Amino acid sequence: MRAIATGPGATGTADPRPTLITGGAGFVGANLAHRLLSQQRPVLILDNLSRPGVERNLAWLREQHVTGLDVTIADVRDRNAVARAVERVRQVFHFAAQVAVTTSLVDPREDFEINALGTLNVLEAISAQPEPPPIVITSTNKVYGGLEDVGLRLQGQHYAPESAATFAHGISETRPLDFHSPYGCSKGTADQYVHDYARSYGLKSIVFRMSCIYGQRQFGTEDQGWVAHFLLRAIDKKPITLFGDGKQVRDILYVDDLVDAFLLAERHMDRLSGQAFNIGGGPGNVISLLDLLERIERLDGKRPAVSFEGWRTGDQRWYVSDPRRFQQATGWSPRVTAEQGIERLYNWLRELRAGEQPLSNASQEQHACAPA
Numbered sequence: 238m239r240a241i242a243t244g245p246g247a248t249g250t251a252d253p254r255p256t257l258i259t260g261g262a263g264f265v266g267a268n269l270a271h272r273l274l275s276q277q278r279p280v281l282i283l284d285n286l287s288r289p290g291v292e293r294n295l296a297w298l299r300e301q302h303v304t305g306l307d308v309t310i311a312d313v314r315d316r317n318a319v320a321r322a323v324e325r326v327r328q329v330f331h332f333a334a335q336v337a338v339t340t341s342l343v344d345p346r347e348d349f350e351i352n353a354l355g356t357l358n359v360l361e362a363i364s365a366q367p368e369p370p371p372i373v374i375t376s377t378n379k380v381y382g383g384l385e386d387v388g389l390r391l392q393g394q395h396y397a398p399e400s401a402a403t404f405a406h407g408i409s410e411t412r413p414l415d416f417h418s419p420y421g422c423s424k425g426t427a428d429q430y431v432h433d434y435a436r437s438y439g440l441k442s443i444v445f446r447m448s449c450i451y452g453q454r455q456f457g458t459e460d461q462g463w464v465a466h467f468l469l470r471a472i473d474k475k476p477i478t479l480f481g482d483g484k485q486v487r488d489i490l491y492v493d494d495l496v497d498a499f500l501l502a503e504r505h506m507d508r509l510s511g512q513a514f515n516i517g518g519g520p521g522n523v524i525s526l527l528d529l530l531e532r533i534e535r536l537d538g539k540r541p542a543v544s545f546e547g548w549r550t551g552d553q554r555w556y557v558s559d560p561r562r563f564q565q566a567t568g569w570s571p572r573v574t575a576e577q578g579i580e581r582l583y584n585w586l587r588e589l590r591a592g593e594q595p596l597s598n599a600s601q602e603q604h605a606c607a608p609a
């Protein structure tokens with residue numbers, strides 16, 4: 238029988254049960270796992286290792302943490318595997334996903350099955366528990382669609398909204414949902430299911446609608462993670478393909494700040510459950526693709542060669558999060574500026590490259606530029 242959550246979630250640090258991170262071998266997941274393990278909190282990762290390169294994150298986590306890490310290699314589409322993992326844990330961070338708009342256009346069914354059905358599997362497993370663990374999931378700015386009604390002007394080499402208020406604050410959670418692209422639809426479906434399981438079944442849940450996250454352990458081997466991708470191409474002295482005019486803008490958030498936000502969401506779950514929050518670097522950390530090329534030139538001494546191709550489906554010309562709702566609720570704010578974060582990631586990737594063989598051309602070409 239389905240349990241309805243009534244009491245507070247088991248979030249005290251004395252709870253010996255692990256925290257489940259689906260997709261925990263990935264970029265965001267590995268960073269959260271590292272933080273939790275560093276705080277002596279046991280972690281269970283469920284990941285099918287479908288993203289090329291993420292096994293390196295697992296190897297790194299195992300090197301860093303001799304105890305506390307448990308790994309299940311499984312697919313979120315496997316409801317039995319998901320149920321077995323969920324029954325052991327105190328808290329769930331659900332990150333496993335098909336993460337690329339481009340891939341979702343090629344195979345929308347697989348995208349749906351991983352992102353929508355995979356999330357339903359997690360929710361069903363949680364709600365079947367006598368004491369359902371709280372869940373935080375990572376949704377996307379793509380749930381707000383193309384923002385075609387937001388009037389834009391060109392300001393130098395980036396788009397900016399005509400409205401002074403939108404320019405100053407970004408896009409808030411009051412923005413109507415408008416799922417765009419199969420990826421936007423599958424992530425949006427997951428976002429709304431999680432929201433509704435809080436409403437219908439009393440699950441404790443928080444949804445993060447994230448803009449562009451970047452940082453260490455982001456390898457850039459899929460159509461997502463353009464900041465890391467540009468830096469890698471520059472380090473490898475290879476040209477970059479820009480889709481569109483390169484003036485599209487995102488607010489970027491360094492992954493350490495995102496991990497802080499996850500921990501605050503977990504801590505304030507009882508008060509914030511049932512809500513969605515726009516999480517990103519906000520108006521203070523805004524950058525266009527062309528701006529990033531300039532910063533790379535300053536860091537690397539040379540501007541990477543670029544070529545241009547047409548706009549890609551679902552690529553917003555401007556998206557900047559308004560993170561004030563989460564800030565006001567928890568006191569969180571990003572601490573790493575775009576400038577600091579880009580330099581940190583550049584240095585980390587340079588060290589990584591110094592100790593490895595370059596990634597294959599094929600995997601890097603695919604990655605091109607996809608602001609998430």
Ligand SMILES: NC(=O)c1ccc[n+]([C@@H]2O[C@H](COP(=O)([O-])OP(=O)(O)OC[C@H]3O[C@@H](n4cnc5c(N)ncnc54)[C@H](O)[C@@H]3O)[C@@H](O)[C@H]2O)c1
Nearest residue numbers: 260262263264265285286287288312313332333334375450
């Ligand atoms: N990085 C960003 O800028 C960004 C922005 C918005 C939303 N998100 C969301 O944040 C989450 C984490 O993103 P990320 O950047 O760490 O991506 P990532 O690709 O590095 O991590 C995703 C992980 O999920 C795993 N995975 C994929 N399909 C799976 C499946 N069927 N079963 C089990 N595991 C599976 C992959 O192997 C990978 O380790 C995703 O849900 C993504 O949609 C990320």
